[in-house]
Amino acid sequence: MNLIKYRPRTMDLFNWDSILERFFDDGFNSGVRVPAVDVQENDKEYLMEVELPGLTEKDIEVKIENGILTISSKKEESKEEKDKEKGYLRKERREFSFCRSFSLPENTDVNKISATFKNGLLNVKIPKAPEAKPKMIEVKVK
Numbered sequence: 063m064n065l066i067k068y069r070p071r072t073m074d075l076f077n078w079d080s081i082l083e084r085f086f087d088d089g090f091n092s093g094v095r096v097p098a099v100d101v102q103e104n105d106k107e108y109l110m111e112v113e114l115p116g117l118t119e120k121d122i123e124v125k126i127e128n129g130i131l132t133i134s135s136k137k138e139e140s141k142e143e144k145d146k147e148k149g150y151l152r153k154e155r156r157e158f159s160f161c162r163s164f165s166l167p168e169n170t171d172v173n174k175i176s177a178t179f180k181n182g183l184l185n186v187k188i189p190k191a192p193e194a195k196p197k198m199i200e201v202k203v204k
Contacts, residue, residue, distance in 0.1 A: 096160055097133075108170070110186040112162075119179040124186065126172055133184065134161040169193075 100111040114122060117135055125132045136159040143152040166172065171191040178185050 097162065099162065101164075105190075107190055108167070108188040110164075110184075110188070112184040112186070113182065114179075114184055115182040117182065122179060122184060124177045124184075126166070126175060129166050129168075129172075130163050131166055131175070131186070131188070132161060132163045133186075135159060 098113045102109045102111075112133060114135065117137065121135045121137045123132075123134050125134075136157070138155070138157050140153070140155045142154075144150075166188065169190050171189045174189045176187050
């Protein structure tokens with residue numbers, strides 16, 4: 063079995079933007095920037111497992127066009143905290159989006175691709191097309 067792992071790029075420890083981003087991160091602003099994707103191949107199909115914590119099936123779009131499988135999402139959230147005794151209001155908004163595209167091998171059966179989502183894990187099954195077998199043609203005498 064062939065296993066290919068795709069992982070998001072790690073933050074540069076010496077990049078001041080990423081250091082400040084991690085310093086001010088309070089959990090609300092955390093999230094997946096680029097989802098992790100595992101791809102496996104067996105005799106019958108390709109299997110993709112995409113980690114999408116915090117999303118629902120309504121947030122995810124899986125599309126096939128011209129031999130390219132695209133997985134994308136766009137989600138907007140807002141958070142508001144009020145404390146009348148201390149006299150403050152904190153309101154934050156966040157937009158999260160990503161798009162990952164994969165070129166499908168020529169031997170895939172695009173009409174039978176299926177996707178399921180459960181507990182933050184998207185599973186995409188990409189069946190292989192049956193191999194074309196040589197066909198014997200009978201030669202008739204006229």
